[in-house]
Amino acid sequence: MIAPVREDSEPGFDRVALLGGAYANHVALRAALAEARARGAGAIYFLGDAGGFGPHPDRAVEILAEEGIPGVAGNYDIAVVRGDPDCGCGYTDPRDNHYAQMSYDYTLRKTGPAARAYLADLAPSLRIRVGDRRVLLCHGSPRRVNEFLWESTTPRAFVARLLDEHDADVFACTHTGIHWHRALGGGRHVVNVGAVGRPANDGRAEVWFAMLSAAGSSGAANAPSGADGERPPTGSDGLSVEFVPVAYDYKTLAREMAEESLPPEFIETILTGWWTTCLEILPAKERARGRY
């Protein structure tokens, strides 16, 4: 792990990369870590769900372990470590649960003892500083590991309440797989960092992660921008938030998924960037943007 730059109780940085849900996509995870370093991340954190969806779940865990990436536990990680009967993803639709169960059974079967030991060591949540902002890192929400926080169903007043209850200026989460950022004013923010394991239901094969920079830091000023579809940094109120698309060799991943007899519906998502399953939980706005 890269050394903190401050002597506070929480490690502090000017610029961090936050990676959500790897979902066993070891090819994209490796590409995302390289991209985060190339962009000058002072630290890289993983926000949970190492396995699920993709092939050979041990491989993504090995990458996280080898690179010493600190992280928080996702519901998938917790379920695998405990050997739960299902992933605890929080789906309500039978079709969604059918696919979730296929994915979970495969992941549970293929996760070895070393990977389980790594997952068991993931923290429930972590606290860091970015500039002068106190940032809480969690998986679903600060209060529940499998709470879905979508952009169109997470209002400002609710975010403010969570920040008050958890004594933070900012919280960063994942779990939904779609990245977004909302600034509340007064230096308070919520950032869903998206997922590096699965496309964002936007018709693009790339996956996404988030860079958080202290507003006015050299990192924020030098952040590359203007790439195809890349979102410019937002939220200069004490914090700059930038979502980074990661191109990777998705055809290799799709081939591995086929070799492992994973569902064709999952492979289609990797190839097209459109979600084909687990759609019932999407709110109206997010669902309208997808193909299915």
Next chain:
Amino acid sequence: MTGPPAARWTPMTTPAAAATASVPFLSLDTLWLQVGGTVCNLACTHCFISCSPTNHTHEMMGLGEVVALLDEAERLGVRDYGVTGGEPFLNREIFEILDAILARGPVLVLTNGMLVTPAKAARLARLADESEYSLDIRISLDAPEEAANDAIRGRGAFRKAIEGMRNLVGAGFQPGIAVTRVDEATTNEEILESFGALLRANGVARSRVKIFEPWRIGAEAARARGYAPDERVTPEMMEGFPPERLQCSTSRIATARGVWVCPILVNEDRARMGSTIAETLTSFPLYSGACWTCHRFGASCRV
């Protein structure tokens, strides 16, 4: 249209010998607003609050009282809102109410769909487009065929609901469907399959079907049966049971007459918890058979 009179619901009593379980209050995540009161253009024979054109147990809510509640809810950090009735689209201020909600957060509207004309659907679409939050709509239907549906919901209900659904689809919505299992022999798979086909045939490609077990109070107690004395939540049943599975641990409903524990029990004085939301954020005794249904089947109006 004939239907049960307003007073047809039966107050529930707890057997004297049985201890009553209670649910802790965890967090106010969802605020329901009974904007249609108990007034409805239908008088469904399974309605647990016996709504009808003549049931004024709860009157419709005005924009002013809704905004006051929204202001309080926002101070409390509510996550999402639900709108119900009665029939919300009977409320003449429904669009202003939805606009006020969508300025603060996401909303789910429960409706029979019958009053959604193309013009109203277009107005809803404008509200949805102008908000950063989601407007979700769920239409109630009870059978995928006209005769069986209308036997429960009233003559013409099926055709008008399908018309409303098509109008919503035409305006860009993908409404969900709420189905009450009025025939115990019907399986979840049969319901999902038959309603999925109905939705697809009417332009809803991304179907969402939510199945409810009937709450055996109100009109439903007369249509089928009420609760047996042992159909109650006991303290033992709450041991090890995650309270967040009961919607009363995370939501409340405001009507024109105050704030109630949940949308199911608004006809019971015992379930009125206060005049303001803040007064109601406490534990609640699970005294009703309806609580047993929620406990057993995991019913939640929200998701």
